[in-house]
Amino acid sequence: MTTARIAGAAVPEARNGSGAAVAARTRGLRKVYRGTVAVDGVDLEVPEGAVVGMLGPNGSGKTTTIRMLLGLVQPTEGEIELLGVPMPDAADRVLPQVGALVEGPGFHPFLSGWENLQRLAAAEPLLAGRELDGAVSTALERVGLAGAARRKYRAYSLGMKQRLGLASALLAPRRLIVLDEPTNGLDPAGTQEVRRIIAELHAQGVTVLVSSHLLAEVEATCTHVVVLNQGVVVAQGALDDLLESGSPTLLVTTPDGASAVDVLRDHRIPARLAPDGVRVDLTTTTPATVIETLVRAGTRVDEARRERAGLEEAFARLTHDVGELVGEPDLEDAEAVR
Template sequence: MTTSFEVRDGVADESSATPAPALAARTRGLRKVYRSTVAVDQVDLDVPEGAVLGMLGPNGSGKTTTIRMLLGLVRPTEGEVELLGHAMPDGARHALPDVGALVEGPGFHPFLSGRDNLHRMAAAEPRLRASAIEQAVEDALERVGLSAAAHRRYRAYSLGMKQRLGLAGALLVPRRMVVLDEPTNGLDPSGTREIRKIIAELHADGVTVVVSSHLLAEVEATCTHVAVLHDGTVVAQGGLNELLESGSPGLLVSTPDGDKALDALRENRIPARLTPEGVRADLTTALAPKVVETLVHAGVEVHEVRRERTDLEDLFARLTQGESEPDGLSSVDAGGAA
């Protein structure tokens, strides 16, 4: 991409002179048709190196299908896919050893223990020496908090424990990229915090992480970038902060001189309104420095200035033209086939 962020359908479209970042993965004109059903249609997706990208979308938006094509598990009907510099799916044997993935839930042998299941996975890792398998398995179990339950059969695991074991399998060896489909599914609050910590550690180590989730709060708490899919195409993508700020171009000014600030701004033809903390200035016709300069010159006591941001739930609802559920969460895909 040559823009710092991009939102389609009139939400925002802002250009930047900042050079485009290096990409860990990209798609162009990606399309997948199952008989008469178009699952993905002309998806152009950029995954910057070192980013934590959250993929969001309503049921049937194409998230899982896009991820499967990205990993070479499904061949596109049309378009191009590049993963870690390799064209997919033909370059899968070169790219996938550097990718850890948990897609559509983990699949393990029910009568084997968690530890034995990981040993089987580790034996298939092309870059893991046989002498290093034992330590790699124990390190992965400890990292996801399953050491104490590693001897138990997989069929006795709870949903959250199964998710942890799947994540452990993705982290058996150092990766350049990790793809997680609903990683917090079935986890209690403590487990969710642990997954957040692991994602933060991967990000700090420079690993690119792609997270598909229906928990908007989790995406907002863990991701640096977001891609929103709707009806099989990308309707918005870019840095999370830029996308949230683009939704409401306003400047919140905390001041005890609310009336005085309002008069000063309106005299300078800057739309504004009073708020409980002070005033909100509309930035559609004025830049933030101009607002602050106007207030200071008018002798207004300014305590704090901050850019107004929408939250991810509001942004998602606006982009997909959907309604929020009664519990306050938008209806997004919980990881089923798309």
């Protein structure tokens, strides 16, 4: 184990089996609430420097997993390691380097946004007294709340409350930022800002774990994904690998889509008419065969473009029927969940 020194604090640097540094890891994490299994044997790995999107349908265990990682919920079983340190041991040493936005951050309704952040900043072990005002101003500016800093928290809209929560996560220098549904309640401009903040954090080398319902957001901002379904991890790894695991298609642009589909089906090539052309499943054929088949049959082909499956398709495939799963396949095994 090596030691990394960040923001003046010495913390160990964890590594996974392949030698890559890991910011957060769980083993066999399980949470049962009075008979409801919320999280069931989760082995999570958040690579250092990655932006990891945690996806899953409602009730799949995202919030419970995040809360357990942060020490806000006691696991029923399992182990957690944060920034190389087993939790809850040394939580005092590690948690100051972890910024979090979770539901109900507990702001005081009768204090202003500025005053609320001041109180939180004063409790940050990594901030010296003379740094507090600067840290509060910077955090408020970063989330676009500088203009409303003196207004009472209770007068904030849902989106402004969400922004203040994000500002509190950004108050001090962090190695890991954990955001549970950060775009909840935000308008499109706010969503864009969250995307920009995540990109900034990533550029600074900060690891980000973010849960979201917005697949397009995850596709645009994340380097890695974890997909949960019914408390179980059904896929995790690099976003590109997940997208590659879907069935590739060829989009053929032709003036006569209906007859192109007939020709391909006659040759046992799965194809369907789409608004932008004919979509051909390449699982059992190649682009060259598709084009040759169409041209030989006299069908004009204006353009043929290979497409990879989008995150929406991958998500639907992975969360479709977890009942068929045996164990927790990683991305290489993603076909097993089809």
